[in-house]
Amino acid sequence: MKWYNKCIFIFKSRGEKSKEMNLQQAKDSVEKWSRFIELVSNYEVTSLETDAIYEYALDNNVSNVAVKLNEKGHRIQGVRGPKKLNSNDVTEILQREIIDELHSVIKNTLQKNQRKMRGRK
Numbered sequence: 001m002k003w004y005n006k007c008i009f010i011f012k013s014r015g016e017k018s019k020e021m022n023l024q025q026a027k028d029s030v031e032k033w034s035r036f037i038e039l040v041s042n043y044e045v046t047s048l049e050t051d052a053i054y055e056y057a058l059d060n061n062v063s064n065v066a067v068k069l070n071e072k073g074h075r076i077q078g079v080r081g082p083k084k085l086n087s088n089d090v091t092e093i094l095q096r097e098i099i100d101e102l103h104s105v106i107k108n109t110l111q112k113n114q115r116k117m118r119g120r121k
Contacts, residue, residue, distance in 0.1 A: 052065060
């Protein structure tokens with residue numbers, strides 16, 4: 001076994017505790033993030049839903065996504081007609097039935113972020 005297969009890498013994501021990982025785990029992590037980058041880079045925005053998914057992939061913040069969607073002129077139907085989106089509207093859009101691979105990743109990320117906000121892991 002080569003020496004680098006025995007190495008332990010310390011990896012720390014923003015807002016997370018440090019994690020120890022071996023070489024294979026590091027390679028798996030790189031593959032996962034490379035796939036995410038590929039999905040986001042090649043994503044085609046065709047509707048309000050896909051725009052919300054794309055913007056959340058870039059920003060990871062539903063409030064900021066709502067602001068960006070409103071700036072782009074997106075509106076949803078309210079009781080009294082079209083209205084601007086708020087963070088609850090964006091969350092509802094992202095939690096809908098999965099429409100593509102990036103949406104699956106984003107929905108999972110959103111659920112993890114919501115659990116963190118509630119104090120659970």
